[in-house]
Amino acid sequence: MLDKLDAALQFQQEALNLRAQRQEILAANIANADTPGYQARDIDFASELNKVMTQGRASDTSLSLTTTSARHIPAAGTSVPTMEMLYRVPDQPALDGNTVDMDRERTQFADNTLQYQTNLTVLGGQIKNMMSVLQE
Amino acid sequence: MGMTSIFAISGSALTAQSQRMNVAASNLANADSVTGPDGQPYRAKEVVFQVAAPAGQEIGGVQVSGVVESSAPEKLIYQPGNPLADPQGYVRMPNVNVVEEMVNSMSASRSYQANIDVLNTAKTLMQKTLTLGQ
Numbered sequence: 001m002l003d004k005l006d007a008a009l010q011f012q013q014e015a016l017n018l019r020a021q022r023q024e025i026l027a028a029n030i031a032n033a034d035t036p037g038y039q040a041r042d043i044d045f046a047s048e049l050n051k052v053m054t055q056g057r058a059s060d061t062s063l064s065l066t067t068t069s070a071r072h073i074p075a076a077g078t079s080v081p082t083m084e085m086l087y088r089v090p091d092q093p094a095l096d097g098n099t100v101d102m103d104r105e106r107t108q109f110a111d112n113t114l115q116y117q118t119n120l121t122v123l124g125g126q127i128k129n130m131m132s133v134l135q136e
Numbered sequence: 137m138g139m140t141s142i143f144a145i146s147g148s149a150l151t152a153q154s155q156r157m158n159v160a161a162s163n164l165a166n167a168d169s170v171t172g173p174d175g176q177p178y179r180a181k182e183v184v185f186q187v188a189a190p191a192g193q194e195i196g197g198v199q200v201s202g203v204v205e206s207s208a209p210e211k212l213i214y215q216p217g218n219p220l221a222d223p224q225g226y227v228r229m230p231n232v233n234v235v236e237e238m239v240n241s242m243s244a245s246r247s248y249q250a251n252i253d254v255l256n257t258a259k260t261l262m263q264k265t266l267t268l269g270q
Binding site: 016020023024025027028030031032033034035036038041085102106109113116117120123124127128131 | 139141142145146148149153156184185186187194195196197198243244247250251253254257258261264265268269270
């Protein structure tokens with residue numbers, strides 16, 4: 001029975017998770033608005049959500065190399081790419097190679113915030129429905 | 137991952153922007169410092185920003201990778217009465233461009249505010265998430 005509950009909430013859960021990840025990407029864009037050569041990133045939300053719902057969430061456990069001697073060559077853990085990160089196409093390129101458009105990033109950030117809150121409200125409503133059914 | 141790393145990302149940007157503002161303030165304050173501890177005129181400093189992405193990740197915060205000295209030429213002003221003047225009567229002044237520094241400090245303050253907004257939004261969202269299902 002519990003897996004049915006889980007399945008009922010899964011869509012909203014995955015959507016909320018993706019929204020949180022997108023929020024992080026947009027925060028990084030805003031943080032790097034003055035970094036020379038930084039290229040603004042984003043994800044295609046619809047296709048990522050579709051991918052997560054059909055293939056499941058990719059694990060983000062990264063593999064790393066344990067070095068036991070000072071002469072071992074350290075290798076950075078290659079994490080499984082969880083999603084396809086896209087580059088934003090700049091409409092006003094800057095001379096230092098930075099492609100962050102502050103207006104666009106702020107708008108997207110506000111939009112993502114609103115969508116996240118919508119998601120929370122819908123998920124809260126679903127949980128309330130479940131609760132009221134369970135208490136009958 | 138998730139919302140908590142927004143605090144790290146925006147926090148690093150706040151640190152970097154306030155350091156930029158510090159450097160701009162130092163440059164403005166020393167715009168007329170003709171001589172320093174080494175007897176040379178003050179040289180304008182500039183911060184260099186760099187992406188601080190954790191290993192194996194594509195996105196991350198920002199860090200100040202270094203503070204470099206500006207390569208702009210020093211200004212020479214004609215002041216024969218100045219004790220620091222050379223035999224031709226010229227005094228070497230710092231290479232600080234006051235207008236540039238003002239613009240720099242304004243830009244740093246705007247970016248700082250933008251990152252504060254991001255932090256506040258992330259905080260609100262986390263608080264709302266914590267009350268989910270109540």
